[in-house]
Amino acid sequence: MEKNDNTQERILSSARKVFMLKGMAGARMQDIADEAGINKAMLHYYFRSKEILFEMIFEQSLAQFFPRITGIIDAEIPFFEKIENFCGAYLAMLQQNPYLPLFVLNEVNQQPDYFKEKFWKNKDSLFLKFAELVDTEVTSGNIKPVKPAHLFINMISMCIFPFIGKPMFMMSSGMDELQFRYFIEQRKTEVAKFIIGSIKK
Amino acid sequence: MEKNDNTQERILSSARKVFMLKGMAGARMQDIADEAGINKAMLHYYFRSKEILFEMIFEQSLAQFFPRITGIIDAEIPFFEKIENFCGAYLAMLQQNPYLPLFVLNEVNQQPDYFKEKFWKNKDSLFLKFAELVDTEVTSGNIKPVKPAHLFINMISMCIFPFIGKPMFMMSSGMDELQFRYFIEQRKTEVAKFIIGSIKK
DNA sequence: CTTTGCGTTAACTATTTGGTTAAACCACTT
DNA sequence: AAGTGGTTTAACCAAATAGTTAACGCAAAG
Numbered sequence: 123m124e125k126n127d128n129t130q131e132r133i134l135s136s137a138r139k140v141f142m143l144k145g146m147a148g149a150r151m152q153d154i155a156d157e158a159g160i161n162k163a164m165l166h167y168y169f170r171s172k173e174i175l176f177e178m179i180f181e182q183s184l185a186q187f188f189p190r191i192t193g194i195i196d197a198e199i200p201f202f203e204k205i206e207n208f209c210g211a212y213l214a215m216l217q218q219n220p221y222l223p224l225f226v227l228n229e230v231n232q233q234p235d236y237f238k239e240k241f242w243k244n245k246d247s248l249f250l251k252f253a254e255l256v257d258t259e260v261t262s263g264n265i266k267p268v269k270p271a272h273l274f275i276n277m278i279s280m281c282i283f284p285f286i287g288k289p290m291f292m293m294s295s296g297m298d299e300l301q302f303r304y305f306i307e308q309r310k311t312e313v314a315k316f317i318i319g320s321i322k323k
Numbered sequence: 324m325e326k327n328d329n330t331q332e333r334i335l336s337s338a339r340k341v342f343m344l345k346g347m348a349g350a351r352m353q354d355i356a357d358e359a360g361i362n363k364a365m366l367h368y369y370f371r372s373k374e375i376l377f378e379m380i381f382e383q384s385l386a387q388f389f390p391r392i393t394g395i396i397d398a399e400i401p402f403f404e405k406i407e408n409f410c411g412a413y414l415a416m417l418q419q420n421p422y423l424p425l426f427v428l429n430e431v432n433q434q435p436d437y438f439k440e441k442f443w444k445n446k447d448s449l450f451l452k453f454a455e456l457v458d459t460e461v462t463s464g465n466i467k468p469v470k471p472a473h474l475f476i477n478m479i480s481m482c483i484f485p486f487i488g489k490p491m492f493m494m495s496s497g498m499d500e501l502q503f504r505y506f507i508e509q510r511k512t513e514v515a516k517f518i519i520g521s522i523k524k
Numbered sequence: 525c526t527t528t529g530c531g532t533t534a535a536c537t538a539t540t541t542g543g544t545t546a547a548a549c550c551a552c553t554t
Numbered sequence: 555a556a557g558t559g560g561t562t563t564a565a566c567c568a569a570a571t572a573g574t575t576a577a578c579g580c581a582a583a584g
Contacts, residue, residue, distance in 0.1 A: 129561080148348035148433070151542060161563050166543060224432060227487055231425060232349070234490040249495045266520075271496060271506060272513050276481050278488070283480035286428055286487065289435040294450045295472060305472060312473050319467075320521035330531080352572060362533050367573060 130168050132158045134178065137165075141179045142221040145228055149176075180229060184240060186219060187226045188248065195251050201259050202322070205277070206314040212281045213310045217303075223282045249274055265321045273321065280313045331369050333359045335379065338366075342380045343422040346429055350377075381430060385441060387420060388427045389449065396452050402460050403523070406478065407515040413482045414511045418504075424483045450475055466522045474522065481514045 136157035140149045151172055155162040169175040194207045216223065230237045253270035260267050284291065284306065292302055337358035341350045352373055356363040370376040395408045417424065431438045454471035461468050485492065485507065493503055 144433075145346070145348065145429075147346065150540090152540095162542090163544080163564085164562065167561075170543095172542065224429065227491065228346075228425065228429060230491050231487075231489075232345075234494075237490070238494060247495045249492075253496075268517075269509070269513070272510065272517070275485055275488075275492065276514075276517060279480040279484035280477050282488075283484045284476055286432075287476075287479070287483075288432075289438070290428065290431050291450075291476065293435075293439060294448045295454075308470070309473065312470070313477075316469075316473070316477060316521050320517050351570090353570095363572090364533070364574080365531085368531075371573090373572065 129158075129160065129164065132160070133165060133168055133175075137175050138179050138182070141176060142183075142225045145225065146176050146180075146232070180226075181240060183222055183226050184237075186215070187222055189215060192248065192251065195248070195255065201255065201264065202314075202318050204255070205317055206311070209277065209281055209314045209317075210310045213306060213313070216281065216285050217306055220285050220288070222285075224286050227286075264323070266323055268321050273317070277313070277317055280309075280316070284309065330359075330361065330365065333361070334366060334369055334376075338376050339380050339383070342377060343384075343426045346426065347377050347381075347433070381427075382441060384423060384427050385438075387416070388423055390416060393449065393452065396449070396456065402456065402465065403515075403519050405456070406518055407512070410478065410482055410515040410518075411511045414507060414514070417482065417486050418507055421486050421489070423486075425487050428487075465524070467524055469522050474518070478514070478518055481510075481517070485510065 133154070137149075137154045140154045140157055144150075144153070149172075151165055152162055154175075155165055158164075165172075165175065169178065189212055191208055191211050194204055194211060197204065197207075199207075249271075252274050256265075256268065256270040256273055259265045288302065291297070297305065334355070338350075338355045341355045341358055345351075345354075350373075352366055353363055355376075356366055359365075366373075366376065370379065390413055392409055392412050395405055395412060398405065398408075400408070450472075453475050457466075457469065457471040457474055460466045489503065492498070498506065
């Protein structure tokens with residue numbers, strides 16, 4: 123009765139790996155079975171269809187992608203520290219899930235409607251909270267009069283994009299794996315520094 | 324003898340549309356044929372296989388994705404103006420090819436090896452030129468001592484990412500198509516302003 | 525008018541791939 | 555030892571999909 127858990131877990135783990143790398147359309151049930159070292163029929167025994175299995179993985183991924191870093195934004199610390207903490211934490215998470223962004227964004231672009239339903243469970247939009255925060259800081263004259271939407275996208279872009287463009291960037295810059303790792307390590311402080319440098323008075 | 328050109332062109336145009344939207348794995352030959360309003364056999368008459376047709380589109384896309392904006396970087400204008408021109412021009416191009424980034428980056432991530440060959444034709448790496456330029460500016464004390472790699476990725480990220488994360492961002496911010504269009508219009512100046520604000524002394 | 529050859533189509537084939545089934549397996553109960 | 559029920563497998567099926575073929579259309583050449 124614990125084979126169950128074991129196998130189910132192995133399937134989910136393998137499915138995550140394959141879906142992340144190949145996407146819904148590119149993933150093959152056989153590949154997932156092979157990766158898990160089991161018979162393909164098992165996939166359908168535990169999860170009725172490819173679509174259902176995919177949804178499991180996608181929802182997990184979605185939950186991870188939207189950081190529960192809301193804590194950082196709500197914390198009783200100065201605005202600049204919030205930015206520093208957010209960028210550091212988000213980059214660290216992405217470092218451990220490097221394929222997450224391209225996977226999620228790809229599938230969201232593929233089925234925006236389906237995503238719309240799942241997404242709005244997450245009622246406390248990170249963006250809206252951030253925008254509120256920025257407006258407050260602008261009004262109190264603590265930072266330059268920046269537009270929250272742009273600042274938000276700028277921050278998110280600079281955190282996420284390096285992982286999406288990794289192979290392309292590595293080739294055009296000549297970096298190897300180790301150097302890229304170090305590059306991301308630097309960004310954990312550099313991104314916040316860059317942002318703050320631009321908005322501080 | 325000009326039906327030839329006409330049909331071939333229609334196929335390429337339809338293929339571009341479908342591949343952009345669905346990617347290599349998700350695209351169906353039948354869809355491309357339907358989109359072009361022709362028989363599926365024609366696809367194989369003009370382009371032997373799906374793979375060959377895909378390569379045509381992919382190489383075109385790659386060429387577009389790497390801007391020939393080298394002109395902007397080589398121009399005899401102040402560094403800050405180069406940044407302004409680059410961001411403006413690149414955003415304008417992306418605005419007319421909104422699906423280009425996700426398509427290209429996706430396929431590059433899928434087959435980095437194949438990409439490696441095709442890519443290095445483009446020997447004059449935009450990144451290397453940019454890095455050189457930044458180093459010069461830093462040395463002459465015109466800007467703060469920033470790391471070229473970070474500055475480059477920051478700039479590229481802020482230009483490209485909005486198009487990759489568009490549906491997600493639109494939902495979490497509540498923007499509609501028109502507002503998003505205006506948002507991008509603003510970014511044509513805002514991104515450069517943001518960057519310059521951070522690196523100017 | 526007939527011939528020639530490229531362009532085009534409908535129908536077909538081969539392969540891939542998601543999904544099913546019936547039997548075997550295995551731990552546990554009686 | 556036989557039975558029971560969840561788990562696993564090999565073999566199979568059906569749908570989707572890339573690719574092929576043989577015949578047709580038709581404009582230009584003869």
